[in-house]
Amino acid sequence: MPFDDQFSRLLHEAAELAPDPPGAVLAGSARRIGRRQAVRRRAAMAGSVAALALVGLAAAELAPGIGGSSRVSAAGARSGRITGAFMDDTLKSLLPPGQVTDDQGFGIGEMALPGIGPTATLKYDDGHGAGMVVLSTNRVPVPIVQGTEGTRCQDPFEAPVEGCVRTVRPDGSVLVIDRLGPRAPNVTRNWIAIYTGTDGRQVRVDEYNATTAGPPLTRENPPLSADQLTAVVTSTAWNPVFEAFDPVPTGAPTAPAGSAAASPEPSAILATVGHLLPPGVLSEAGSTPQDTAGQAHLRVTVEGRASLLQVTVFPQWQQGVDEHPRQTFESGAAPGTLLRTVDGSSVITTAVGASKGGGGPDLQWSVDVLHPDGTRVRVTEWNGANGYDFEPGTPALTTDQLADVATASAWRH
The missing domain is CATH 3.40.1000 (Protein Transport Mog1p; Chain A)
Structure with a gap:
């Protein structure tokens, strides 16, 4: 998801956690993007500083992901x-x-x-x-x-x-x-x-x-x-x-289409996902135009259970921006959610509940992978009609199946 979409979504998600005080709001909302520990350290801010942190920390936590x-x-x-x-x-x-x-x-x-x-x-x-x-x-x-x-x-x-x-x-x-x-x-x-x-x-x-x-x-x-x-x-x-800003290198990290670092078009993502879904899974991209480079969404159905998937691909994630991208990626993992595969991928699996404290039924499941070549792939699943309404229920795919999609070598460049 692009930064502007994520920025707005995170602010709204934080708001929907009210009436928690700002620090708790930040911690709760940040759990949705897997940045728990960093936010908890910073959530000690109070007063007007916490008001700005609602925005600033949202962007700070999102920036490594975009x-x-x-x-x-x-x-x-x-x-x-x-x-x-x-x-x-x-x-x-x-x-x-x-x-x-x-x-x-x-x-x-x-x-x-x-x-x-x-x-x-x-x-x-x-x-x-x-x-x-x-x-x-x-x-x-x-x-x-x-x-x-x-x-x-x-x-x-x-x-x-x-x-x-x-x-x-x-x-x-x-x-x-x-x-x-x-x-x-x-x-x-x-x-x-x-x-x-x-x-x-x-x-x-x-x-x-x-x-x-x-x-x-x-x-x-x-x-x-x-x-x-x-x-x-x-x-x-x-x-x-x-x-006071240093110029950002031309063409990085958002490179022109066709370059090595260009984000794939939605059609290419959907085609790749289609080959990676388990046998028997029905998929449908819907009639809504998808034209945001680097991301695509589709509905999957298994034995009558239908869920939405969003797949986001970041080629050469943070390269040229962060000296230690893998360390940055892994620092966002909550305890017990990080796995390192034998081929060198880092995998973070998360599930998010409906309540402020993170309890209640899980509503969203996500597998986030940083591949050995620096490609980052995030696959998120939820039940609902669109990208911002979430409903309880058993998802169509398990997190292991999401991980199989996200860790596939087909995403690497």
């Missing part, structure tokens, strides 16, 4: 220009008149968030109810290509999309404004604006119709309009932030 790279230069860090106060003040200066509370920024070196740049968060009230506004920065590889993260509308399979506008601007930069609806009654709406410049700069704003990423709701829609979101993310006021 191959993202936010490189901040040592010179920029030493300069001290990009401070939390700078991020906070700049965001506030770009908002329309209104009341701002609980504002907090984090600059370079002020919070260890690999995979994400300086951030800011606040509560903004235009007179019709407060909403949470979160700004994050990133730098992506250039040139901008079809698979560049954050430059496409979110997949309706992955999120309840109520509307999306994608604009390629005259200079080649891309602006995407997604309007995500509630995933369940009384759950927040999340409107997202992502601006990606031709130099790889990326500014993202998430806003909610609540003062956190979850209920209680404070208004019908988030407070900023599409034009107001556009003004924030495209502002030249963020130029100093990106002067």
